[in-house]
Structure formats: C-alpha cells, structure tokens
Amino acid sequence: MKTTTLAPAPMPTLSHRASRWFARNLIRIYAALAFIYLFIPVAYTFAFSFNDAGKSNLIWKGFTLDNWKNPCGAPEVCSALGNSLKIGLISTILATILGTMIAFALGRYRFKGRSVINLLIFLPMATPEVVLGASLLAMFLNFRINPGMTTIIIAHVMFCISFVVVTVKARIASLDPRLEQAAMDLYANERETFRYITLPLVMPGIAGAALLSFSLSFDDFIITNFNSGTVATFPKFVYVSAARGIPAQANVIGSSMFFIALIIVVVGQIISRRKKLKVN
Amino acid sequence: MAFLHATTHASAPAIDNAAKKRSLTPYLLLLPGMVWLIGFFVLPIATLASTSTMTRPEGAAVGTYVQSLRFQNYLDAFSANKDQFLRSFIYAGIATLLALAIAYPLAYMIAFKAGKMRSFLLVLVVAPFFTSFLLRTIAWTQILGDEGPVVSFLKALPFFSNDIRLTSTPFAVVSGLTYNFLPFMTLPLYASLERIDPRTLEAAGDLYANGLTTFRRVTVPLSMPGVVAGTLLTFIPAAGDYVNAYLLGNPNTRMIGNVIDSRFFAIVDYPTAAALSFTLMAAILILVTLYIRKSGTDELV
Amino acid sequence: MSNPKVSDSRGDLHLNRLTKRFADFIAVDDLSLTVPRGSFFALLGPSGCGKTTTLRMIAGLEEPTQGMISIGDTDITTAKPYRRPVNTVFQNYALFPHLTIFENIAFGLRRRGVKDVKKDVDNVLELVELGHLAERKPNQLSGGQQQRIAVARAIVNKPEVLLLDEPLGALDLKLRRQMQIELKRIQMEVGITFIHVTHDQEEAMTMADTIAVMNQGKIEQMGSPAELYESPKTAFVANFLGQSNLIKGKVNSRSGTNASVKIHGIDIEVPIARMASHGDRVLIGVRPEKLNINANSKNSIGNGTVTDASFVGVSTQYLVKTSWNEELVVFEQNDAGAPDIKVGDTVSISWEPAHTFALDGDQDLSAGADVDHEAD
Numbered sequence: 001m002k003t004t005t006l007a008p009a010p011m012p013t014l015s016h017r018a019s020r021w022f023a024r025n026l027i028r029i030y031a032a033l034a035f036i037y038l039f040i041p042v043a044y045t046f047a048f049s050f051n052d053a054g055k056s057n058l059i060w061k062g063f064t065l066d067n068w069k070n071p072c073g074a075p076e077v078c079s080a081l082g083n084s085l086k087i088g089l090i091s092t093i094l095a096t097i098l099g100t101m102i103a104f105a106l107g108r109y110r111f112k113g114r115s116v117i118n119l120l121i122f123l124p125m126a127t128p129e130v131v132l133g134a135s136l137l138a139m140f141l142n143f144r145i146n147p148g149m150t151t152i153i154i155a156h157v158m159f160c161i162s163f164v165v166v167t168v169k170a171r172i173a174s175l176d177p178r179l180e181q182a183a184m185d186l187y188a189n190e191r192e193t194f195r196y197i198t199l200p201l202v203m204p205g206i207a208g209a210a211l212l213s214f215s216l217s218f219d220d221f222i223i224t225n226f227n228s229g230t231v232a233t234f235p236k237f238v239y240v241s242a243a244r245g246i247p248a249q250a251n252v253i254g255s256s257m258f259f260i261a262l263i264i265v266v267v268g269q270i271i272s273r274r275k276k277l278k279v280n
Numbered sequence: 281m282a283f284l285h286a287t288t289h290a291s292a293p294a295i296d297n298a299a300k301k302r303s304l305t306p307y308l309l310l311l312p313g314m315v316w317l318i319g320f321f322v323l324p325i326a327t328l329a330s331t332s333t334m335t336r337p338e339g340a341a342v343g344t345y346v347q348s349l350r351f352q353n354y355l356d357a358f359s360a361n362k363d364q365f366l367r368s369f370i371y372a373g374i375a376t377l378l379a380l381a382i383a384y385p386l387a388y389m390i391a392f393k394a395g396k397m398r399s400f401l402l403v404l405v406v407a408p409f410f411t412s413f414l415l416r417t418i419a420w421t422q423i424l425g426d427e428g429p430v431v432s433f434l435k436a437l438p439f440f441s442n443d444i445r446l447t448s449t450p451f452a453v454v455s456g457l458t459y460n461f462l463p464f465m466t467l468p469l470y471a472s473l474e475r476i477d478p479r480t481l482e483a484a485g486d487l488y489a490n491g492l493t494t495f496r497r498v499t500v501p502l503s504m505p506g507v508v509a510g511t512l513l514t515f516i517p518a519a520g521d522y523v524n525a526y527l528l529g530n531p532n533t534r535m536i537g538n539v540i541d542s543r544f545f546a547i548v549d550y551p552t553a554a555a556l557s558f559t560l561m562a563a564i565l566i567l568v569t570l571y572i573r574k575s576g577t578d579e580l581v
Numbered sequence: 582m583s584n585p586k587v588s589d590s591r592g593d594l595h596l597n598r599l600t601k602r603f604a605d606f607i608a609v610d611d612l613s614l615t616v617p618r619g620s621f622f623a624l625l626g627p628s629g630c631g632k633t634t635t636l637r638m639i640a641g642l643e644e645p646t647q648g649m650i651s652i653g654d655t656d657i658t659t660a661k662p663y664r665r666p667v668n669t670v671f672q673n674y675a676l677f678p679h680l681t682i683f684e685n686i687a688f689g690l691r692r693r694g695v696k697d698v699k700k701d702v703d704n705v706l707e708l709v710e711l712g713h714l715a716e717r718k719p720n721q722l723s724g725g726q727q728q729r730i731a732v733a734r735a736i737v738n739k740p741e742v743l744l745l746d747e748p749l750g751a752l753d754l755k756l757r758r759q760m761q762i763e764l765k766r767i768q769m770e771v772g773i774t775f776i777h778v779t780h781d782q783e784e785a786m787t788m789a790d791t792i793a794v795m796n797q798g799k800i801e802q803m804g805s806p807a808e809l810y811e812s813p814k815t816a817f818v819a820n821f822l823g824q825s826n827l828i829k830g831k832v833n834s835r836s837g838t839n840a841s842v843k844i845h846g847i848d849i850e851v852p853i854a855r856m857a858s859h860g861d862r863v864l865i866g867v868r869p870e871k872l873n874i875n876a877n878s879k880n881s882i883g884n885g886t887v888t889d890a891s892f893v894g895v896s897t898q899y900l901v902k903t904s905w906n907e908e909l910v911v912f913e914q915n916d917a918g919a920p921d922i923k924v925g926d927t928v929s930i931s932w933e934p935a936h937t938f939a940l941d942g943d944q945d946l947s948a949g950a951d952v953d954h955e956a957d
Binding site: 176178179181182183184185186187188189192196197200201 | 640641642661662663667668669671672673675676677678679688689692693734735738
Binding site for chain 1: 303305306307309310312313314316317318320321322323324325327328331382383385386388389390393399400401403404405407408409410411412413414415416417418419420422423427459462463512516517519520521522523527536537540541544550553554557558560561564565568
C-alpha cells in the first residue's frame with residue numbers, strides 16, 4: 001500500500017515535459033520520417049514537372065505550366081503511356097480471370113496434386129524478375145517469335161497470376177462456409193449460390209487483385225525490357241531517356257498517375273463511409 | 281474471449297458437400313491458368329536450362345548456339361562473376377534489413393496507433409507506387425547527385441571532404457534498393473500486426489511484462505509471418521534487380537542482374553546469361569527454403 | 582410450395598435408423614425418431630453428442646452414412662438442401678452481409694420464383710416486429726435483431742420443418758429469456774414443426790413440447806419436459822436435466838404399489854411405477870427441491886451436517902453431508918423469510934416416497950453431471 005502525501009507534486013520542467021512528449025510520440029515521429037522518406041522523390045518528380053527545362057530536366061530553370069498544358073509534347077512519351085495502359089488493362093483482365101479461377105479451385109475443392117499447384121503458384125513469386133524475363137526471351141528466341149506487344153502481355157499475365165491467386169484465395173478462405181450453406185438451405189442451387197452469395201462476397205478480393213495486377217503491370221520494367229522488342233512502354237521510355245535526360249512531360253505523367261490513383265482511392269473510401277453513415 | 285471466438289470458428293462445420301465430392305470442376309478451373317503458367321513459366325525455365333549448356337560453333341554468326349551439354353558453362357560463368365553474385369546477395373541482404381528497420385515501426389504505428397487515420401496512412405504507403413519506380417529512382421539520382429542539394433549541404437559541413445559524392449556508390453545502390461522495396465516490406469508486416477488482438481498485448485502487460493518484454497515476447501512472435509513474407513518480398517526482387525545498380529551505381533557496384541542483362545543484350549552470350557540466371561534462381565530458392573524452414577512459417581505458400 | 586423443384590411433402594418428420602460415421606468416430610448411431618407435424622421439438626445434449634450432425638442431415642448439409650429421413654411419405658434422405666421443404670436458423674445466423682434485411686428475407690422466395698415478394702416479406706417482418714429495419718444491412722443490427730431476422734428469413738418460406746441450431750447461444754441471458762418466449766409465440770402463430778438443437782436444458786424445457794436427450798449419438802430418453810424432469814430413466818438424464826441426488830441402494834422387496842429399498846442401512850419406500858429398473862441394484866434419485874430439512878416426511882435418512890449454504894433469493898441451496906459421507910443438494914424455498922440454518926448445523930433430511938425415482942444401479946453416479954453445459 002502506498003501512503004498518500006498531500007505535498008504537491010513538483011511541477012515538471014519544460015524540458016522534462018518535452019522529453020516525455022518526445023518519448024510518448026517516438027513511434028509517430030519515426031513513422032512521419034519514414035513517410036517523408038517515401039515521398040521525397042515523389043515530391044521531387046512533381047516539382048520538376050513544372051520545370052522550364054527544355055530537353056534535359058536536370059537543373060531547375062524556372063517555373064512553367066507548359067509541360068502540364070501539353071503532356072504529349074515530348075516525342076513518344078504519350079505513345080509509350082498508351083502502350084502501358086493497354087498492356088496493363090489486357091494483362092489485368094486476363095490475369096484476374098485466370099487467377100480467380102485457380103483461387104476458387106484451391107479454396108473450394110479437394111483434388112489430387114494440390115501441392116504441385118501451390119508450388120507452381122509460389123515459384124514465379126520467388127523467382128527474380130531478371131530470370132523470368134530472360135527465360136521467356138530465351139524461349140521466344142528459340143521458337144523464333146519476335147518480341148512485341150503480345151509477348152509483353154504474355155509475360156505480364158504470367159507474373160500477375162500468382163499475386164491474383166494469393167489475394168483471392170485469402171478472401172475465399174475468410175468466407176464463412178455457413179453463408180453458402182444458408183443460401184442452399186434457402187433454395188439456391190449451386191449456380192445461384194455462387195452468383196448471389198459467393199461471388200459478391202469474394203468481389204472485394206477480386207477487385208483488390210485486379211488493382212494490384214494493374215499496378216504491377218503498369219510499373220514493370222525488367223521483364224518488359226526483355227520481352228518488348230521495339231515496343232516502348234512508359235517505364236521503358238523513362239529508362240531509355242535517363243541517359244540523355246528525361247523530358248519534363250514524363251514527370252507530368254508520373255505525377256498525374258499518382259494523383260489519379262490517390263483520388264480514386266480516397267473518393268472510394270469517402271463513398272463507402274458516407275453509405276454507412278447514411279443508413280445509420 | 282478472443283480465444284473462445286477462435287475456437288468456435290475453428291470448429292465451425294466443414295465445407296459443404298459439394299467440396300467433398302471429387303469432380304471435374306476443380307480441374308477445369310485450374311486448366312487455363314495452369315496452361316499459362318506451364319507454357320510461359322515452366323517451359324521458359326526449361327528452355328533456359330537447355331540454353332545454359334549450349335555453345336557457339338566455330339565461325340557461326342553471333343547469337344547462334346547449338347546444344348552441346350557443356351556444363352562447364354556454369355563454372356565459367358560463375359567464376360567470372362562471383363563478385364557480382366556475392367555483391368547482389370550482400371546488397372539485397374543489407375537493403376532487406378534496412379527496410380525491415382524502417383517498415384516495422386511504420387507498420388506498428390499504422391496498426392496500433394493510427395486510429396481513424398489507419399486506412400488513409402495505408403494508402404499513403406502504397407501511393408508512391410503509382411509514380412513510376414523508375415522516375416522515383418531517377419529523382420534520387422538527382423537529389424543525391426553531385427550538384428544536388430544533399431551533397432551541397434554535406435560539403436558545407438566541416439567534417440566532409442570536398443570531393444564527397446553519394447551517387448555512383450554502394451551506399452546509393454543499397455539506399456535505392458531499400459527505398460524501392462519498402463512498401464513490399466510494410467504491407468505484409470501491417471497485415472500480420474493488424475491481426476494481433478490488442479488485448480493480448482494488454483494481457484502481457486497485466487502479467488508483469490514491461491513494454492520491451494511485451495514487444496519481444498508477444499508482438500514479434502505474433503508478427504513473424506509478416507516478417508517472413510516481407511523479407512522475402514524484399515530480398516528476392518532486390519537480389520535480381522539491376523535498375524538501381526545501373527542508375528545509382530558505378531561499374532564496381534554491378535550486380536548479377538546487370539551482368540545477365542548485358543550478356544543478353546550487349547554481348548549476345550545467351551548460354552552464359554542463362555547459366556547465370558539459373559544459378560541465381562537456384563541460389564535464391566535454396567535460401568528461401570532454408571529461411572522458411574528455419575522460421576517455421578509456411579503461410580506464404 | 583409454389584415451385585415444383587421443392588418437394589411438396591407434408592406430415593410428420595421420420596428419422597429411420599439414421600447413422601453418420603466420420604473418419605474416426607460415429608457422430609449419430611442408429612437413431613430413430615418421429616417428430617409430429619406442428620410440434621416444438623428439442624434435441625438436447627452436451628457438445629459432441631451428435632445433435633448438430635442430426636440437424637445437418639435433416640437440412641441436407643450432411644449426407645447420412647445409413648438410414649432414411651422422410652417427411653410424410655416422401656423420402657428426402659439424399660435430396661439437395663435446396664430441394665427439401667426444410668429451412669434452418671443457423672448458429673450465428675449466417676445472414677448475408679452484402680444484402681439488406683429485406684433482400685435477406687426475400688432470398689428464398691426469389692429463388693423459388695415467387696413474383697411478388699413484398700407482401701410476404703413485410704408480413705414476416707411484422708411478425709418479428711422489425712419492419713422498420715428492412716433497408717439496413719445485417720451488421721447494423723444488434724444480436725437479438727439479427728436472430729429474429731434469421732428466423733424471419735427461414736419461416737417466410739413456410740417450410741414443413743424449421744431447424745434451429747443453438748439459435749440463442751450468442752445472446753445474453755436476459756435477451757435469451759425474451760427470445761425464448763418470442764420463438765414460442767412465433768411457432769404457435771405459424772404452426773410449423775420446429776426442431777431446436779441446444780445444450781441448454783433450461784432453454785429446451787422452456788420452449789419445447791417434446792425433448793429428446795442425446796448422448797454419444799443416441800437418444801437417452803424422450804418425452805415432455807415434465808416427464809423427463811420428474812421421471813428420468815437414466816443417470817445421464819437425471820443429472821443433465823436439472824440436478825439430482827443419486828444414492829446407491831438395494832431392493833429388499835416389491836409388494837403392491839411400493840418397493841422397499843435399503844440405502845446405506847436405511848429402509849425407504851419407492852413407488853414401483855417410478856422404478857426404471859427391474860434389477861436389485863438401483864440408484865435412488867430425489868430432486869434437490871423435494872428434499873426437506875427438519876421435517877418428518879416418510880422417507881427419512883436421519884441427520885447430516887450442513888457444509889455449505891448459498892442464498893439465491895427465492896431459495897437457499899444447501900449441501901448436506903450424510904452419515905455415509907455423500908453430499909446431497911437441498912433447495913429450500915425462502916417463503917418464510919431468510920432461513921436460520923448455518924454451515925456446521927446438524928439437520929435431518931427426509932422426503933415423500935412419491936417424489937422418489939429409481940434407476941438401474943449399474944450406472945455411473947455422475948453421468949451427465951460433469952459434462953460441460955456451456956461448451957459449444
């Protein structure tokens with residue numbers, strides 16, 4: 001038992017209080033620094049999208065909005081972006097369909113050879129991109145296939161499938177089997193149960209997997225570089241122009257992608273929060 | 281309570297009847313995806329294996345190779361590039377540890393201290409992804425460049441010599457690797473930390489563990505799956521990367537990825553490139569297997 | 582039933598020699614049972630007794646290893662869950678989280694091709710008194726509300742048989758009491774056969790007309806709640822359903838309507854009609870509230886020592902150690918104010934012969950007493 005004293009506690013000094021505050025918020029300060037670290041190059045890229053740079057965007061030469069008014073001003077930058085978007089879209093659709101099918105097979109059925117399938121899903125994720133890219137190119141060369149748009153999409157679908165399977169499988173595994181049983185109990189046959197219960201409940205997982213696929217595909221450079229032949233994607237364009245200076249228009253596109261993605265995510269969150277509030 | 285909840289869930293009736301019946305459906309579902317993976321992953325790896333033992337016949341054109349089962353290729357390729365191999369693993373290893381050191385507190389803060397900001401902060405972790413990673417890496421080359429703000433600042437300080445540089449150094453390459461794969465470390469860490477019931481941490485406190493002991497004995501073991509997944513997702517791509525070494529390094533920081541790339545494109549020496557790729561893949565798979573065994577987690581598979 | 586897909590069987594539910602074997606154990610063992618149409622029937626037993634497996638077989642979620650299930654004259658043993666006129670209120674309710682309450686309830690109607698679901702859904706929402714929540718999502722409802730929606734979602738289909746799997750397990754005590762009465766009211770209003778699986782004996786007794794007590798895949802005893810309570814036939818039932826004092830004894834003689842039984846050197850009387858055993862070795866049973874302290878009832882076992890007294894409001898619960906060192910439980914009504922019997926006091930114990938039952942003496946005294954009532 002402590003004895004209570006009536007003497008007032010000594011007033012903590014200012015430095016004392018500051019160091020206490022610091023100790024209590026150490027982890028928040030650390031996290032804030034980590035975020036600054038993450039965003040320095042993003043901010044730099046954004047800032048230099050306003051540089052009146054001319055051809056090589058290395059040194060700050062003055063503020064201009066010209067790059068934003070005319071993002072396709074630099075030669076080939078927009079065709080590269082168009083290629084990337086097209087590849088990203090097609091690869092995402094294919095990988096999401098194929099990966100989701102595998103995830104359902106793994107999550108909902110018993111069959112022989114499950115461990116082989118699991119290994120085949122895991123291996124592409126555990127293989128460095130150089131090896132994936134080099135091996136595909138070796139095969140294409142062997143079969144005398146010229147690299148191009150098709151080979152890029154083939155490669156992107158291949159490395160996205162595993163990520164889709166893992167994401168969707170996790171969602172299926174977290175599904176309460178009683179929900180599907182309840183649907184069957186309420187006169188839904190297997191097809192209807194899948195359509196009205198299973199699929200809608202797994203949908204957020206599928207959407208997340210598609211988003212992941214798109215960003216992996218859109219940002220991929222190494223595998224693409226091996227299998228693209230003369231086709232330029234946006235990352236390849238940046239890499240190639242790195243030697244002679246990247247046009248400020250590339251910064252405009254990079255920054256726009258960043259803000260578009262951020263807006264989509266934030267608006268999505270606001271909408272879902274609104275929905276909840278409204279009903280309550 | 282949490283324990284009880286987990287138990288009831290575990291004892292929930294097993295999957296419905298349809299799942300238990302053997303049918304063709306799973307095979308049909310697997311077929312297209314597996315055809316894709318076999319055609320464009322397994323087959324290429326096999327081609328790579330076969331290419332790795334080819335030789336160029338005397339007098340044949342550049343890029344023409346025939347199979348001659350020359351396993352000596354592996355020894356030749358390895359002994360000529362063992363520095364780059366070693367460097368790749370050391371750089372990737374250091375970058376992984378740095379990323380873990382940066383990401384763990386970050387993930388911990390988002391999981392336990394962020395309150396309503398949680399999902400927003402999580403978005404912020406992923407957000408840099410959407411600016412092309414090449415643009416961000418090039419941004420680093422300019423920020424850390426000889427004319428850049430960091431070097432100018434360091435030069436102004438008394439304890440650095442005037443010819444200090446940050447780019448074209450191993451430091452820059454490792455920083456670039458750390459930076460680029462940081463989200464791959466943070467997300468799995470967050471996922472496993474977020475699953476920890478804060479009440480288990482309170483219970484540890486209740487049972488006379490201080491903050492540090494709680495962290496060491498409860499938090500860390502419970503977040504192990506995230507640590508394993510995060511370190512693998514960082515180490516594997518980092519070990520095979522060549523973009524950071526190319527943009528931020530010098531000829532003495534070349535990693536194995538740079539060698540494979542140049543063997544393929546600049547020198548058109550497919551067998552050596554294939555042998556190196558295959559060796560890299562085998563080395564990483566062995567490391568990964570040992571690591572997963574040792575940490576006792578197979579959640580990733 | 583408007584849909585030809587769903588079998589149109591009506592009548593009593595029959596389980597005929599039903600067996601379910603899993604890889605390593607037998608969950609349901611040669612079970613036969615008839616549940617009359619329109620009755621409120623409870624399957625009561627401890628965890629692992631096979632009651633939930635039985636329910637899942639009736640629902641079609643589990644296929645029997647052997648035996649037959651029929652409703653009226655229609656065999657539904659192997660019918661798919663969506664082809665039988667049976668609906669289930671699942672444990673933890675299994676409401677579809679992505680659908681509104683209205684759509685949850687309309688789900689079964691829509692699947693059966695009912696064109697105008699609005700009237701039916703509104704009616705059933707009114708029946709469970711939750712009409713104002715139709716547009717909400719399940720996770721915006723309290724536990725008790727979710728429970729009533731789960732019931733509404735099932736009975737809107739007017740099934741022949743409604744299965745309830747531990748339906749009140751997730752609710753707190755007060756809400757559970759309220760829901761017990763509510764469920765009984767709904768059952769009487771709709772007249773559907775209810776089969777209620779529970780481990781809670783009080784819940785079963787409150788609601789059901791007939792209770793089947795299950796143990797290790799078999800039915801120990803079946804009857805009305807009063808019948809099971811007053812005349813248990815096995816030690817398991819005597820201990821699982823309420824509390825019992827069981828004392829080993831030996832039959833001296835049977836004459837007329839009574840038998841004379843010797844327990845630990847004391848002769849007592851037992852009505853022959855209340856003896857479940859024809860053998861000589863018996864277990865004598867008396868419910869705690871039937872034992873009297875310091876009264877002169879006919880069956881007297883002399884003095885004992887009070888070892889514990891717990892005041893529980895309407896009654897006081899005593900533990901009294903007998904001369905042969907067995908602890909008996911005694912409930913005394915507090916109708917004359919707080920009692921003045923204290924721990925350590927010596928009291929006499931007696932009871933009326935009509936309140937005695939006798940069981941086969943070869944059973945474990947504590948069968949059914951030490952099973953985990955709260956386990957899931």
